[in-house]
Structure formats: structure tokens, C-alpha cells
Amino acid sequence: MQIVRDIDSLRETVAALRADGGRIALVPTMGALHAGHMALVAEARRRADHVVASIFVNPRQFGANEDLSTYPRREATDAGMLDEVGCALLWAPDAPAMYPEGYATNVGVGGVSDGLDGAARPGHFDGVATIVLKLFNQVQPDLAVFGEKDYQQLAVIRRMVRDLDLPIEIVAVPTQRDADGLALSSRNFYLGEEERRAARALPRALGEAAGAMQRGTPPAEAIAAAGDKLVKAGFEPADYIELRDAATLVPLASLDRPARLLAAARIGTTRLIDNLAVEPDPQIM
Numbered sequence: 001m002q003i004v005r006d007i008d009s010l011r012e013t014v015a016a017l018r019a020d021g022g023r024i025a026l027v028p029t030m031g032a033l034h035a036g037h038m039a040l041v042a043e044a045r046r047r048a049d050h051v052v053a054s055i056f057v058n059p060r061q062f063g064a065n066e067d068l069s070t071y072p073r074r075e076a077t078d079a080g081m082l083d084e085v086g087c088a089l090l091w092a093p094d095a096p097a098m099y100p101e102g103y104a105t106n107v108g109v110g111g112v113s114d115g116l117d118g119a120a121r122p123g124h125f126d127g128v129a130t131i132v133l134k135l136f137n138q139v140q141p142d143l144a145v146f147g148e149k150d151y152q153q154l155a156v157i158r159r160m161v162r163d164l165d166l167p168i169e170i171v172a173v174p175t176q177r178d179a180d181g182l183a184l185s186s187r188n189f190y191l192g193e194e195e196r197r198a199a200r201a202l203p204r205a206l207g208e209a210a211g212a213m214q215r216g217t218p219p220a221e222a223i224a225a226a227g228d229k230l231v232k233a234g235f236e237p238a239d240y241i242e243l244r245d246a247a248t249l250v251p252l253a254s255l256d257r258p259a260r261l262l263a264a265a266r267i268g269t270t271r272l273i274d275n276l277a278v279e280p281d282p283q284i285m
């Protein structure tokens, strides 16, 4: 696997990969790779001839009081993992390569970035859309693979690709979880032993709320119960627990179509997010 850090070498290396006419898949990441990321790479390998992974801890998607400076960085380990699964190229630019002196362009995607993490982390999705569009322009992949773990991010990227007519197929991979249900996340590395044990309450509370809604409990009631369970388990009161339309992310007061239950909550200083599909029961509808 080649590792490149400047845009000229990237373009040269991608052109060489493309010379055989094969399809190129891009897997954008912020590094500190785990089995969730590796599932994206495996899906990319299945769908394309060459996989390009990127590692860039994007300062523009972190708020002033967020964890940019402490975000885990383990590039050598990450590169070994990517090499082992047949990744062709690792694009690992530094911040000046991405945002040179005088950089002034911002990409904003309306609608789907409203509310949820868009409200809890102002500017976050502008940072995401900006960096992902840059990565798309740099690598010009045929397809790009993202995780459902970051469900609103996936919706923002799909919207941007449609709105800007980008000729890139967006592929989604289901959330990969630990044995106790906790979604794999680079931020799980922050959790102490006790916090890690308590954190399983997040997928559990969401799963129970989803089940209750499917059995006819009003969403507001099921969501309030989930919030209480999180606090009892040791989480701070949730930033949000919301039921949204699975495709448009429009807020839903009742489970009358395919939906997604999304949540963000802090345990200690670590902010975790998760989401689940909630399908209406045709017999109750």
C-alpha cells in the first residue's frame, strides 16, 4: 500500500490505479481505525478494483470546545490494518495540504443538517460536507463508502451528491457493534472501564424504545423512557433522542413510515452517538 501526503502525488498515484480501467472506491476516515472502518473497506473491496482510504482529522468539523487536540491518532497502526486488507492507497494529508494559507471556501447542505448533531454541534456538517467534497474532487472515486453509524452525516453526503450532480455512488454499511451492542467508535477509546460497561445502556435503551414504538407506544413516551434509562445508567441528559423519517430526516410524531431513532449523549467527557432503524408494524398502522 502506498501512503501519499501531498495532492500532486495523490493525483499521480490515482491516475496510475485508474490506468487499468478498474473502479476506484474511496473510504474517508479520521483514523484510529476499528472493525467498523474495516467493514467499510471490505465493502469497498467487494464493489471496486482499487480501494483508496483517507485519514484526516478535519479541524473544520470540530467545535471550539470539542476533542480535536485529543482525538486518537495512530497512523502507523492504521496503515498496517489497511495494508493487510488490500487497500491500494492511503491518502493522509496534513492540515496545510488540505487548507492552504488563505483557504476560504465553505460547503453547506441545508435541510438534512438541521437539528440533531447539526444543532448540538454548530458548523459540524459544513465541515463534513466541505472535506468530503474536497476528498471527492481529489480522488474522483467511482464510489464512496460511509457508515450508518453517522446516519445524519450519510444523509448530508447523499443530499450533496444529488444536489451537485457528483458522479459518485454512495454506499452505506450497517453499524458494526461490540458483543454487548455498543457501536464501535474511535471515541470509545476515551471510555474508562466503568464508563465502557455503562455505555451499553445507549444501544439497549434505543432498542427498547424502538420495540415499544413498534408495539404502539407513542414515540414521545418511548423516547422519554429511553432518556430516563440513560441517566440512570450514568449518562448526562441526552443531547437528543429523536424519531426521524429514515430518508428525509424530517421529525416524526408518530411511527407511520420507515423511521430512524437517533441519539447523542455524554458519559463522563465522552460524547457517543447511535441510531437504529424503526419499521412501523403493518398491523398497527
Ligand code: AMP
Pocket (backbone or CB within 6 Å): 028, 029, 030, 031, 036, 037, 039, 040, 145, 146, 147, 148, 149, 150, 173, 174, 175, 176, 177, 183, 184, 185, 186
Ligand atoms: P470516522 O473515522 O469516525 O470519521 O468514521 C469514518 C467512517 O467510518 C464513517 O463513514 C463512519 O460512519 C464509519 N464508521 C465509524 N464507526 C462505524 C461503525 N461502528 N460501523 C460502521 N461504520 C462506522
